Amino acid sequence: MTPIRAAVAGAAGRMGRETLRALTAEHGFHLVAAIDRTEVGRTARELAGPDVADVTLGQNLSAALDGFPADVLVDFSHHSVAADHALEALKRGTRFVIGCTGLSAEQVEALGVACETSGLGGMIVPNFAVGAVLMMRFAQMAAKWMPDAEIIELHHDRKEDAPSGTAMRTAELIADARTSPKTELPTPHFKAEGARGGEVSGVPVHSIRLPGLLAHQEVIFGTRGETLTLRHDSYDRVGFMPGVRLAARSVLERPGLTIGLESVMFPED
Template sequence: MIKVLVSGAAGRMGREVLKTVFHSDDMVLVSAVDPVAPGQSTAVLTGVADMQLVVEADLAEALKRHSPDVMVDFTTPRSVAGNVELALNAGVRPVVGTTGLAAADIERLSRLAAEKKLGGIIAPNFAIGAILMMQFAVAASKYFPHCEIIELHHDQKLDAPSGTAIKTAELIAARRGDFVQGLPAEVEKIPGARGGEFSGGIRIHSVRLPGFVAHQEVIFGGLGQTLTIRHDSISRESFMPGVQLAIRRVMDLQELVYGLEKVIFEN
């Protein structure tokens, strides 16, 4: 049985992870941590009456007391790097869905994981369909180098653009290289109207509205035609098969990897 601690347990994603781990035959939920909800019952948070855990406030203490195999983190961009460092130093493998990690933090944490010989997974998106969307977009960019990304999320999301959009742009830029598209003398009448420009010339547009969960489309333009590749998560349940996969696969890793595709498509 894989012992799992959930960090950010009181959040919307955290509650879904609690239920998923609790109902997984090869996992045991040993701790729920969230400094904004100490003392709350996980049974009340999740609606699962048999889940008899109380939310703890101190991550470092919980890691020490429960000795989990894996920490799943869905917290905030401000706290995630420190949480992953605490986990690695405690000998615990991190599975991270929190977005907003800086590239420098990922590099530093990767070095620490290598020193500890511990596996870890940082995934901008755990939905299998979203991973496929990114892979299809990379394949399309060979034939349609002109593209822009539109990502749409709920209005409580703390970072923009999304980690998925950034990861998609990284993958496309690595495939097609730097590419200049549009008019060099283009004028924005309202600053930011053309979105943010990612390295390599890819424009990313972020939408934040109630009613959305997590959505992204990559629009390609060519001579007399367009191609749109889109993925929609209409429920947070869509991320849970990927979370389960990451928890299982991280047990066999000895390094920190960025992107769920690294373990899905490795064979």
Template structure:
């Protein structure tokens, strides 16, 4: 039986790639899209395929039989969509970042209460997941770490969800440490980037970039750099496809694609 899918955010560049992926996947069926800005604006392929676009998520969920919501919007609207879907026991695959910790915990509790799968992933590129996994391993041996993440200039949140997730994974295996000279002074505020438990995080936003991150480890007489680059948004589609397949078997919330991959 084909998995019935609704995509929120079909007009964005990620959303358009997701539309193409779902339409090309024989085991998926795109039954509708949610676009809060303009119901009449059609994404390529939607009109000719007869796929309805809803401005109101509740109307969409009422009108269509939905197995999975793929949300690729912004945190402002995504939270409402996901909460509404979970309460209706519609599974969710979420690529939106910028949620508060309180929002994440509420989504986690709602998924559990409704025994409904929900995968929230800061990054769906499989190479990025491996980059984070390898960084966690390296942090056991190199506790001095800086993260540089680079994205297109239309990205709203900084640092990226991937950088935040990378730091979280590293902190699980690394003792707290304040890096650099104890008397270090920023002569220009922000020059050293953000600090998360001593890990420095730097965000670049420039046209021409898509999604890139390098984690640099320093040790006596050596450095180690673990780097991943997404050259286009197709790089995220394999992870979204995998997440849709995996979320069908879940009855709870999962944060991070690495938790549904066999990385042992």
């Protein structure tokens, strides 16, 4: 079986380095390019360990893909450049998987149009943890029976965007799945501004950023006399890697733009 030629953007970051270790020949991949604004000139092997391909980090994605054609680009760089990276990849016949959250609705729409025009697939994945996708699925199921819900998402102190992409996606799924209206609460009297968090699709969302956390989320449902709590915890970035590999393989077979791993994990929907 021919290995999948993979390029990684944001390769010097923590998720990027873990992805370099994940996309090895052992798993059916061949790393051909690694891109980052930092650590330019160092090798992926230096950054991520002896089992990683001896690829030198570059700074310019277009030049890297011109020199080393790839089947798929896995991007953990930053939302400010990820959409441009994806467009450059499509121009060169390379499909993309974006793991950065924080893309605007306009950027997502433009990427969808670009995928359709090019005839190539792309994926935007808010969370690569299989358990997190299952949590969102269970939340969607619960919302049909318990329409009142709130989300608490907890992440490390270096995460810039809030709420997280996972929390926003979960809120959208809950809102779409409701078959009865949520309870109308009285207008709150705030003793501290923002104490009730924000709202996404009518679902309250609370964002916590602290050292010592990685990625965690609780969805709490309530109805008369009972509550249901769904929680997912990621303790190590290695837990995201099966989902990264699943996305990188699946995007080669999927037309258009795909949001999330749900449609890959649950193709019957």
